[in-house]
Amino acid sequence: MTAPGARTGAAAPRPAQAASQDFATRVVRWQASHGRSTLPWQNTRDPYRVWLSEIMLQQTQVSTVLGYFDRFLSRFPTVADLAAAHEDDVLGLWSGLGYYSRARNMHRCAQEVMTRFGGAFPRSAADLATLPGIGRSTGSAIAAFCFGERVAILDGNVKRVLARWLGFEADLASGANERALWDVATQLLPPAGQTEAIAGYTQGLMDLGATVCTPRAPACDECPVATDCVARERGWQSRLPLKTRKLKRTAQSLWLLQARDAGGRVWLEKRPARGIWAGLYALPAFDSRQALAQALAEPWRDLPLHDAPAFVHVLTHKDLHLHPVMLSLPQSPEAAPVSSSGGWFDARAWAALGLPAPVRRLLDALQNGDRS
Numbered sequence: 001m002t003a004p005g006a007r008t009g010a011a012a013p014r015p016a017q018a019a020s021q022d023f024a025t026r027v028v029r030w031q032a033s034h035g036r037s038t039l040p041w042q043n044t045r046d047p048y049r050v051w052l053s054e055i056m057l058q059q060t061q062v063s064t065v066l067g068y069f070d071r072f073l074s075r076f077p078t079v080a081d082l083a084a085a086h087e088d089d090v091l092g093l094w095s096g097l098g099y100y101s102r103a104r105n106m107h108r109c110a111q112e113v114m115t116r117f118g119g120a121f122p123r124s125a126a127d128l129a130t131l132p133g134i135g136r137s138t139g140s141a142i143a144a145f146c147f148g149e150r151v152a153i154l155d156g157n158v159k160r161v162l163a164r165w166l167g168f169e170a171d172l173a174s175g176a177n178e179r180a181l182w183d184v185a186t187q188l189l190p191p192a193g194q195t196e197a198i199a200g201y202t203q204g205l206m207d208l209g210a211t212v213c214t215p216r217a218p219a220c221d222e223c224p225v226a227t228d229c230v231a232r233e234r235g236w237q238s239r240l241p242l243k244t245r246k247l248k249r250t251a252q253s254l255w256l257l258q259a260r261d262a263g264g265r266v267w268l269e270k271r272p273a274r275g276i277w278a279g280l281y282a283l284p285a286f287d288s289r290q291a292l293a294q295a296l297a298e299p300w301r302d303l304p305l306h307d308a309p310a311f312v313h314v315l316t317h318k319d320l321h322l323h324p325v326m327l328s329l330p331q332s333p334e335a336a337p338v339s340s341s342g343g344w345f346d347a348r349a350w351a352a353l354g355l356p357a358p359v360r361r362l363l364d365a366l367q368n369g370d371r372s
Contacts, residue, residue, distance in 0.1 A: 023165070023225055024190040024201050030224035031204030036211070040069060042203070047121035047146040048079045054138045055106050059099060062210075068097055080119055083110035091280060091354025098357060099316075100280060105133025125151045136182075144202040148195030152185035153202055154178075157209025162188070163241035164213060167230025173245035252276075253321040255292045256283040258308075258362060259300075259337040261329045261344060266363060268350065269342030276320070281345075281353045283324075283362070284338050292325055295338045303327060313358040324362055 037043065039062065041053035052072060056065040075093055076082040082090070087107055094103035109132045113121055121142065122128055128139030136154070143149035154162075159172065162185055170177035190197040212219045218237050220226045231237045259267040268281040286292040293305065308324035327337065336342065345353065347367045355363070 023188050024197070026224040027204040027208065028190065028197050028200040031200050031207055034222075034224075035204055035207040040066070045146045047142050049073070050142050050145050051109075051121065051134070051138075052106075054141050055102050055133060056097065058102060058138075060097060064097070068094070079110045079113050079121070082107065083114045087279065088281075088354060089352075092352045095280075095354045095360065096357060100278065100354065102133060103354075104279060108132040109134060121146070123147045123149070125149055141202060144198050148198050150189055150192050150198055152182060152189055153205070154182055154185055155206070155209075157213075158185070158205045159241050160215065161205055161209045161213045161225075164218075164231035164237060165225050165229045167234070167236065168240065169242060172241050172243045249317060249319065251319045251321060253323065254285045254287070255289045255323045255325055256285055256359070256362070257292055257295075257327060257338060258283055258324050258366070259327040259329065260366070261332045263332040263346070265332065265344040265346045266350065266366070267337050267342055268345050268353070268355075268359075269338075269340040276315075276318075277356045277359075279354070280356055281342070281350070282356055282359045284340050284342070289323065289325065296327070297335065297337055297339070299333075299335075300327065300329060300337055303329070308362075311358070313356075320358070322358055 039053075041049050044050065053065065053069060056068055056072075071093060072082075075089075076085060085107070087104065090107045091100060091103055094100065097103070112131055113119060117127075122131075123143065124147075125136070125139040125143040128134050128142055129136050131139075134142070137158075138155075140149075140151040140153045141155075143151055144153065159181065162168065162181060163172070166184060168181060168184070170180065172178050172181065190201050208223065208225075212223050216238070220229070220232045220237070223229065223232075226232050231240050257267070261267075267284065269284050271277045271280050271282050273279055284292075284295070286295060289307075293301075296303075306326040306328075308326055310321060310323045313320040313322055329337070332344075334344070347363070350363055
């Protein structure tokens, strides 16, 4: 086997049956004694709780998710409660977790569970994957944890564990190579009929990737499958898994109007259903300072504008260069300072809204400034 490189057609290794069963046994045994077992979404077969955690944990650290998970369960204790909620309430409770499409899909998913499946999550990974926001790996995790289905998962942590242990050199930017890894992941599952082992194995792979087989400086000496790990043997840990496709980053500048009336209320508009900050409440945004000034309603065009320090907010594929512009109104009008669909909100009201993280920071700083 050659050193890893940008190969798109490398064949997937095919583990022997004995080796695959031994791999699963070691992972299950390790999880029972060293894996995570006290998280609030563990030790349950409730698909609602497992599903909530799986969606929240996508691209988010466990420590961040813990508080949100508890608040969601308190506000929406069942899938029926979540389905019946207004989207603004869901986005407001999600505010700060980022990747808001997850929250919108989660809301839609709850509604489809009610309408398509009579309020009960389907029991198979294939049916689960037809719901909004649930892909193959998330559907498999729910089916494995809650219903004992013998299905493989392949999230980022699991890809890393399997690619390193197998010495899987193929470029996972290729769909064909990712499917090949799915095939091998399925071969490595515990034997059919071992329902409890499926859940332990699935959790074990997740835990290994999160706590031992980390992207940088993996703790190979603590790994239960290190003795026959190809990456460890050949020193390939930093090079596997291989994924060469890089997302092209872009940049955008926005001028944000922070209009505040005499009573301390701020004008917020609801963003369109598509694009940056879709469906969230935000400060009115413009492509230039000139456009912002020209958009002001007639009564306030002569009021002075004050520029606050600009800053950069980093999204997954884009850098936002944000320029806050302050406008203080001498009255407390009901009319909009610009032509937009929105409203005046005081601090108590905006705290409950779904707000983009940088907008929430600006408003919190405004509120804290009042208290100083």
